[in-house]
Every structure is written in C-alpha cells, then in structure tokens.
Amino acid sequence: MEESHKNWYDKKYKLILLIPIIFLIICVAYLASFYSKNGDFIIKDSSLAGGTTITLQADADTQQLEDFLKQKFPDVYIRTIADISSGKHIAVIIDSSAGPDELKAELESFLGYPLTSENSNIEFSGSSLGQNFYRQLVIAVIISFLLMSIVIFFLFRTFIPSIAVIFAALADIVMTLAVVNFLGVRLSAAGIAAFLMLIGYSVDTDILLTTRVLKKREGSINQRIYSSLRTGAFMTSTGLLAVLPAFFLITGLPDSFRQIFLILGIGLFCDLINTWMTNASIIKWYTVAKRL
Amino acid sequence: MIKLSFRIWMLIIFLFLAALMISPTFEKGVLIRSIETDSVAFENGLRQGMKIKEINFVKIESLEQYSQEVSKFLEEENLSRIDVLTDQGEFIFLGDDLASLTVSEIPRTKVKTGLDLSGGARALVRAVNISLSEAEMQDLVSITSQRLNAFGLSDLNIRPVKDLEGNNYMLIEIAGATTEDIKEIVGKQGKFEAKVANQTVFEGGKNDISDVCRNDATCAAITDCSQISQEEFACNFQFTVYLREAAAQRHADVTRNISLDSSGQYLVEDLYLYIDDKEVDTLKIGASLRGQATTQISIQGSGTGTTQNDALDDARANMNKLQTILLTGSLPYEVEIVKLDAISPSLGKEFTKNIIWLALVVFVIISVVLFVKYRKIKITLAVILTMFSEAFITLGVAALLKWNLDASSIAGIIAGMGTGVNDQIIIIDESKSGDSAGIKEKIKRALFIIMGAFFTIVAAMLPLFWAGAGMLRGFAFTTIIGITIGILITRPAFADIIRKIETNS
Numbered sequence: 001m002e003e004s005h006k007n008w009y010d011k012k013y014k015l016i017l018l019i020p021i022i023f024l025i026i027c028v029a030y031l032a033s034f035y036s037k038n039g040d041f042i043i044k045d046s047s048l049a050g051g052t053t054i055t056l057q058a059d060a061d062t063q064q065l066e067d068f069l070k071q072k073f074p075d076v077y078i079r080t081i082a083d084i085s086s087g088k089h090i091a092v093i094i095d096s097s098a099g100p101d102e103l104k105a106e107l108e109s110f111l112g113y114p115l116t117s118e119n120s121n122i123e124f125s126g127s128s129l130g131q132n133f134y135r136q137l138v139i140a141v142i143i144s145f146l147l148m149s150i151v152i153f154f155l156f157r158t159f160i161p162s163i164a165v166i167f168a169a170l171a172d173i174v175m176t177l178a179v180v181n182f183l184g185v186r187l188s189a190a191g192i193a194a195f196l197m198l199i200g201y202s203v204d205t206d207i208l209l210t211t212r213v214l215k216k217r218e219g220s221i222n223q224r225i226y227s228s229l230r231t232g233a234f235m236t237s238t239g240l241l242a243v244l245p246a247f248f249l250i251t252g253l254p255d256s257f258r259q260i261f262l263i264l265g266i267g268l269f270c271d272l273i274n275t276w277m278t279n280a281s282i283i284k285w286y287t288v289a290k291r292l
Numbered sequence: 293m294i295k296l297s298f299r300i301w302m303l304i305i306f307l308f309l310a311a312l313m314i315s316p317t318f319e320k321g322v323l324i325r326s327i328e329t330d331s332v333a334f335e336n337g338l339r340q341g342m343k344i345k346e347i348n349f350v351k352i353e354s355l356e357q358y359s360q361e362v363s364k365f366l367e368e369e370n371l372s373r374i375d376v377l378t379d380q381g382e383f384i385f386l387g388d389d390l391a392s393l394t395v396s397e398i399p400r401t402k403v404k405t406g407l408d409l410s411g412g413a414r415a416l417v418r419a420v421n422i423s424l425s426e427a428e429m430q431d432l433v434s435i436t437s438q439r440l441n442a443f444g445l446s447d448l449n450i451r452p453v454k455d456l457e458g459n460n461y462m463l464i465e466i467a468g469a470t471t472e473d474i475k476e477i478v479g480k481q482g483k484f485e486a487k488v489a490n491q492t493v494f495e496g497g498k499n500d501i502s503d504v505c506r507n508d509a510t511c512a513a514i515t516d517c518s519q520i521s522q523e524e525f526a527c528n529f530q531f532t533v534y535l536r537e538a539a540a541q542r543h544a545d546v547t548r549n550i551s552l553d554s555s556g557q558y559l560v561e562d563l564y565l566y567i568d569d570k571e572v573d574t575l576k577i578g579a580s581l582r583g584q585a586t587t588q589i590s591i592q593g594s595g596t597g598t599t600q601n602d603a604l605d606d607a608r609a610n611m612n613k614l615q616t617i618l619l620t621g622s623l624p625y626e627v628e629i630v631k632l633d634a635i636s637p638s639l640g641k642e643f644t645k646n647i648i649w650l651a652l653v654v655f656v657i658i659s660v661v662l663f664v665k666y667r668k669i670k671i672t673l674a675v676i677l678t679m680f681s682e683a684f685i686t687l688g689v690a691a692l693l694k695w696n697l698d699a700s701s702i703a704g705i706i707a708g709m710g711t712g713v714n715d716q717i718i719i720i721d722e723s724k725s726g727d728s729a730g731i732k733e734k735i736k737r738a739l740f741i742i743m744g745a746f747f748t749i750v751a752a753m754l755p756l757f758w759a760g761a762g763m764l765r766g767f768a769f770t771t772i773i774g775i776t777i778g779i780l781i782t783r784p785a786f787a788d789i790i791r792k793i794e795t796n797s
Contacts, residue, residue, distance in 0.1 A: 057639050090642055100471070100632065117411070117470045122634045129416065129630040133760040136456040140755035147751035155744045190700055193764045196756055197707055197771070200749030204714055207744040215737060231721040235714040238661055242654045242710050249653060252646040254408060254699040260767075264707070 009222050009284075017281035020273050024171050027178035034181050041177065045077075045186040048134040050127025051097035054107060055081075055255075056120045059089040068110050073098045077186065082251045090252055095186070100124040137192040144196050145169070148203060156210060164282035165206040168274040172202045175270040180263060190256035194263035201239070201264065202271040205232035206279050213283050214292075221287045225280050232275060240268045303785035306777075307681055310688025314401045320353040321345045321379070322395040325467065331392030331507055336385040338376060343398055346377035347390075355397055365389040392507070396467075402691040406698025406766065409644050411637025412467040415474045416763075418459070419625040426452065429460040431624055436462065436478055439620045449696070456758045461630070465696075471634040476613065478629070480568050483622035484614075488546045488577070489561045494539035497621020502587075503534040504619045512615070514607055515592075517600055527607035528594045533618055540585040548583035565591070567617060591618075647702055654706065655679070658713055666720065670793050675716050678786045682712050685781065686774045701766030708774025711749060715742045715778060719787050723794055731794065735787050746779050 035041055046053050062078050069076040073096045081091040096103055100122050104115055115122070125133070148169065153162045173195060180187070209228040216224050246253065246261035286292075296304075321343045327334050344352055347361040365372065371386045407414050417436075418424075424432065429452040437450045449465040464478060484496030494500035505511035512531035520526050535543070550559045558576040565573040573593050593614060595607030655676065663672045686705050690697055722738035723731055749771065756768035 055636075055639060057636060057642070091639065117413075117634055117636055118638055119636060120634075121636050121639055122471060122632075124632045126628075126630040132455070132457070132459070133763070136759040139456055140759035143755040144752040147754065148748045151744070151747045151751050155747075189760055189764055190703075190767070193700065193756055193767050196752050197749075197767075200745075200752035200771075201707070201711065203748045204711070204741070204745035207748070208718060208741050211737065211741050211744070215740070227721075227725060231717060234665060234721075235717045238658060238713055238717065239710050241657050241661055242706075242713070245653045245657065246650055246706075250646050250650040252642060253650065254643045256408075257643075257647075257699050257703050260700075260703045260707075 009225075013281045013284045016277050017285075020171060020278045023273070024174060027175050030178050030182065031174065034178075042181065042187045043184065044130070044134060045188045046095050046097060046130070047123070047125050047188045047190075048130045048137075048192075049097060050125055050130035051095065052100045052103045053123045054094045054100075054103060054115070054120055055123075056092045056094065056107070056111075056115070057090065058092065058111070058119065060092050060111065062092060065092070065094075065110060069094065069096070069103075069106060072106055073103065079255075081253075081255070093255060097127070133189055134192075137189060141173075141192065141195055141199070144199050145173075148199050152203065152207075155207065156214070158214070160286045161210050161214060161283055164279050164286070165203060165210060167282070168206050168271075168279040169199060169203050171274045171278055172198060172267055172270045175274070176263060176267040179266050179270070185259065185262065188256055188259055191259040191263055194260040194267075197260070198264060198267035202267060202274070205236055205271060205275045208232050208235075209275060209279055210283060213287065221284060221292065225284060229276055229280070233272065236268050236272050236275075240265060243268065297785075297788045299784040299788045303681060303781055306685050306688075306781050310685045313688040313691040314403055314684075315691075316401045317398065318400070319343065319379075319398050320351075321398055322352055322355060322358045323398045324393055325396050326394045328392040328507065332385055332387045333374075333376075333383075333390060333392050337381075337383050338378070338393070339380075343379040344376060344395065345379065346375075348373075348375050349377075355395070358395055362390050403687050404691070404694060404696050405640075405644070406696040406701065407465050407467065407633070407640075408635050408699045409640045409697070410467060411635050411640045412465060413469040413471050413474045413634045414463070414465045414632070415471075415478060415629045416453075416631035417462045417464065417478055417627050417629050420628050422625065424460050424625065426454075426460060428625070429462060432627070433462050435620065435623055436464065439477055439482075439616055439623075440464075440466070453762050454758065455760060455762070456755070462627075471632050474632065475629065477616075478623075478627065481623045481626045482617045482620075483566075483568050484617045485566045485569075487564045487566065488543075489550065491546050493543045493546055493563070494535055495621070496618045499621070500536055500539040501533060501618055502536050504615050505532040505534075506612075506615050506619075512611070514604060514611075517603060517607075519600075520596075523598050524596055525598070525600045525603035526594050526596045527600075527603045528592060529607045529611040530590055530592045531611060531615060533589045533591055535587045535589060537585070537587070540587045543581075543589075544583050544585040547577060547581065550577075550582065552579050552582075565614075567614075572614075643699065647699075651683075651706070654709075668793075671720060671790070674786060674789045674793070675713060675720075678716060678782045679709050679712055682774055682778050682782050683709055685777045686770055689773050689777070690770065695769065696766070697770075698766050700764050701770045704767040704770030705774055707767075708771045708778070711745065711771075711775050712778045712782065715745065715783055716786055718742060719783070719790055723787075723790050731791060735791065738787070739783075742779065742783060746775055749775055 031041060062080055066076065066078045076094060076096040079093045080089045081093065082089055094107065104122065108114055149166045152165050156162045176198060209232060212224045212228045213221060243261045243265045247258055247265060324338065324340050324342050324344065327338055327340050346352055350361055352358050352361065365388060371388050374385055374387050376383045433450055433452050440448055451463055453461050453463045464474060466474060486493045515528045515530050517525060517527040547559060550561045553560045557579055559579065559582060563575040563577050564571055575592060591614065593610055595603055595610045597603035597606050659672055659676050662675050666672065683705055686708065718741050719735065719738045722734045725734060753768040753771050757765045
C-alpha cells in the first residue's frame, strides 16, 4: 500500500500542482473582473466605507423594512441575527452609507417607536475615517505578509522551500478573498483583521511540512510528506471544526465575530489545498531536483 | 504518586496566579460606578468603587432593588435621612435623593468587558483642519476628561490614539452613556463668551472664572416652571458665576459709559451669552451694576418640554451644560467626531451568552475529534486541560493589565486556543512518530515547528496594534498573549505530560 502510494505520488506530483495553480488563476481572473466592476478588491461595509450600522434588537419584517428604507436610502443592506436555541430573530442589522441621525429617524418612523440605548446599537464611521481605516488595514496586511516572509526565510534559510511557503500563504489569501467576494460578504474592519490572522494561521502547517521534509532523517521524502499530511490535515480540520460552529451554529454572535470566523473557515479550507497540493508539490520537486 | 516536573509546576503556579487575578466573586449588592464630586453623598464620604449593601436598612442585592429603594426618595418632598451601608462602612446624611450616583451590578470577576459586551458609547474624535502633535492631543484629552468629570461621568476611558499614518485621535468610551451624551460633551468645542455691546467681558474657563455654583440649591436652582401653551412647558434656572478680578474690571470698563433704558432699571445694552459663536441667552444688566467691578454674576436660562417633567429635565441639562462650559472652558481646538458608536447593554448580554455557548461547543467538538483520532482519554484530557489553561491564564493577564475585553479580543482568545490545539497535535504526533530519534529529539523538533508558527503569528498580528487607530488591537493583543503563554508555559508543560503518558504506556 505504502509502496504503490509512493509510486503514484512520484508520477503525479507535478500534475497535482496544476490543480491549485488553475484554481489560483481562476481566482485572480475573478478578482480582476471584480475590481474592474466595483473599483475595489472587496465590498466594504459601513465601518470601512463610511456610514451607519444600526443593530436593532427586535423581530421586524425585514422584507417590508428593506422596501421601506430603500425608498430613501437605496444602498441600505439588511441582515438578521437569530438566537441559537429558539431560532428566533434577536436582532436586525441595518447598514447604510447615510448618517446616523437620518437613518435612525427613518427607522423610527417605520417602527413607530424610538430607538434607545436599550433596544439598539448605533455605529457610525465618517467616510474619510473609513477610507483611512481601510487603507491602513491594507497596509497592515502587506506589512504582516512581509514580516511573515522574513520569519520564514530566517527559519529555513533556503530559497525555494521558503518561497514555497510564502507562495502558499499568498495563494491562501487570494483564494479566500475571491471566495469571500463571490459569496457577497461585505467586509468590515474586523474581517480584514481575519486576513491577518489567516497569514499567521495558514503557515503553521507549511512549517510543519517543510521541517519534516528537510530536517527529518528517517523515511523517504514521500513518507515524510505523508506523515506531515496526516498531522497537518488533522490540525487544519480540527481548526475548521472549531471555527465553523461560530458561523453556522452559534448565530447570535456579534457580527464582527462571525465574519472573522467565516473568513478563517474559508481560509483554512484553502490552506488544505495550498499546503498539501501547492507547497507539498513544490518541496517534492525541490528534493527531486536537489537529489535529497 | 506521580512526580511532577518543574514545567508542570510552573503551569500550576500560573493557573493559581490567574485565578487570583480574575478573582471571581459572588458578592451581593451594587457597585458605585461614578459619583458627582460636589454632591451631598460625596461630601459625606461615599466614593466611586464602594459597594452598597443596604439603603435605609433595606438589603440591596440587585439593581432592581436599588432602583426601587431610590425611587422612594423621589416621592418625598423634603430632605430625608439617607442611611447607606457599604462594604467600607455606614454613611448617614440628609439629602433628597441619590441621583448623583450611578451604580451597576458588582462584576462577577475582575476581567473588564469592553463596550460591545457591556454597553455604552464610544467616540473617536479629531481636530478639524489641523494635525495635532502628541503633546497637543494630550492637552485636548486632559481638558475633555475634566469636562466629562464635571458632568459626573467618571466611569470612562479616554485616551489619545495614534494610527499607522501618524494621525492622532482621541478615543472616548463611556459605559452606560448614549451617543447624545457624548455628542453634547465633545461634539462641539464649547467656546463660551459673554459680550456686552459687542465686546467680550468674560470667557469660559479658569482665566476669567474662579468658580461656578453647582449642586448647591442656594446659588444654583430651577427657579420656576410654567405651562406656556397647550403642549409646552418651560422651566427657568439660575446659577451664580464668580468672576476673577480682571474679568470683573472688564465688566466695569465696558458698562461704564452705557446709558440706562427708558425704565431706568436696566442698561440699554444686554449681556449676550454665546456658545460656539451662537447666541444662547440674553440677560438684562441692572442699573446698579453700571461701571461696577462685580465678581458675582447670576446667569439665567430655561428648558422646555411637552410635560413639566421633560421641561425640568431639559432645564437641568441646559444648566449642567452651561456650568460645565463655564467651569472648564472651551476645548483648545475645534473638534469633530469621526466615529460614534452606541452599544445597548441588553444586546451585549445576548452576545456574551452566545460567546459562552460558542466556547462550550468548541470545547466539546475538539474533545470528541481528539478522542476519535487518538482513542486515549488521557491525551484528550491533557489537550483540553491545556486549552483551558491557556484561555484562563490569558484572561488572568487581561485582568492584571485591566484590558477591556471586547468582541475582537475574545475572537483573539479563541483563535489563540485554535493555534494551541494545533501545536499540541504537533507535539503528540512528533512524539508518537515511529522513527528512531529519541523522545527528546522528537520534542525538540516539535518545538522548532511551534516556535516558527509562533513567530509568524506574532509578525502577522503586530501591525494591527496601530492600523485603524488601534480599534482592533484587542484581537492582536489577546492572540499574542495567548500564544505567548502557550509557548512559555502551557506547551512545555504539555510536552512533559505527553512524555509521561508515552513513557508510561
């Protein structure tokens, strides 16, 4: 079994590398068309674009509410938060680029009662501040990525294996971003922070793989890759199992919270592809070329 | 008897210290969150941070009971004896109510929760049209906090923040406040001027004003209320302002040559009060004050509302605002609120409930998955124990540093726990791997991988401390604290535990 497994992998690893590369190309093309259509790489929520988010603690008819608010605020966007045990709506989230006072007044006229600090959250970001935040968070992602790359180079001190890890991390981010956009998620500041987390999170399996392949002395290269896969895939799946309930099961969490976990979930999934197809194939190719 | 290694002892000691830091309590009563410093209650010794146990010999165990007792004072017309028993002694005084106090339930632990979980208002403020240096921003912060304290809002967190691009902001967080409160206090510069015949006589702040009468019924009070139309009531207030010599002299100089009006009782020119260049009030100047260097001036104003109570509240609020501006002066810069959030305490409670649920679900899922994979109850327990220890010690550190745990901080703790589990899986798998290297060598290799992962996460999280004026630093903070504790305390201990389990079997 082990023997046939090895032979199969020896023949096909370059082919396997093609799969994530094709997927990556599709993602990049999608993001490019997304950019030309929307003028940006993400859909921003009001915390980044400027505007108001009102979280109303009530069970309102969202369709009616949306129709009503759309007349005055065409860009209004409405979601609901449901309680975990009863499935009842515990809150309605209303997001718009309008100022807090206008949106609040219009909402009050629909509801027929005033919004107070007891029944609602109101979050407002000025548009210049939102843009400021967005720009800085993008810079933060870039700095993070560079710092991570430096750490990787320092750890392994060999060019190709380090580049393989960094490339896998980059592919993670690009793929996750494409999927997030495809799902129509409106990114908040917290969501971008999740991308930072993803940078840190996704490389640990790559480090595991590279360390086992380069530093272990026992077993063939294939056996080392296979043993890393067993450990690493289990790590990532555990991570996924921990992250997904935050999105699907416990639906009454703060919105920023859910977004962080959704992005980590998508990112970990992409990480499975990029560690075990992209990184593993490159490092295998490297060891073959170097006759290790 | 199993001999515990040094590293395991370290873990136990840190768990103990964290428990000490968090110090859960089940104490009954209510906590004084803030108290106005010139109130009768304050003069008689009540202070912020005291825990009220009884009011007038009625046991206070919850906020409801507190409001019930306090509402009894409102029904009484006259001053009454108020007897407050606190954890720091008994205070007895004559007063009409306890309105100068704001209270909350006694927190169950010393871990502070941020606004998005406990409710309140938050504003990010910056100066209009100029970029402030750090020292200038510090000025703005100290004057603003003076103002907020004069309002009696002392349960607040106000600090300068800096972002990645070097912009300085002021961040204000007030528990239990509304956005209107914050807008009122910091949304405007609050430049106060009193003018006669277009000449400034005095301004708000300590250069011109030595004192402002507040919370003393003899010189600051609502004078009368009346119904002015079918649906409108009005209440008038009056309070005394004490001017410094120089301002008083200016008053004398300006008024000396102004003639009397036709009645002969007042000057023809009035005293105009402006806030931020907008006229808010006009006062007649009595004939006897002409050319006098008077240091006492009585300021009047009013409030309106659809009921008498509303008018009364409005008048009180207007009086408070005017007093605050007169006392503290204007902000040194024109400011604007660039971000303003209000979070409802009840939504915060709902969120907290859900987060606890989430933690439980994650614990259960991870335990099940680990047990299915390793089929060993000991290993599963060890991982769960380590995960729990990490989260617990992180909370201890947060309590020690008085860090406000907000939603993003908690997300950080959970993300850190995730990394922790990953690292433990690496340790288990390395130690179980079938190669001939000794257990020590294997664990060393595991630690190399873990250290690598640790440094990449720290590197990835660092920029978040500054990006976006640090609004998301909670996430970076708890993640880094969590994984650092993991590296230094829990994982070495875990490695020892696994070594023991492996060598025993």
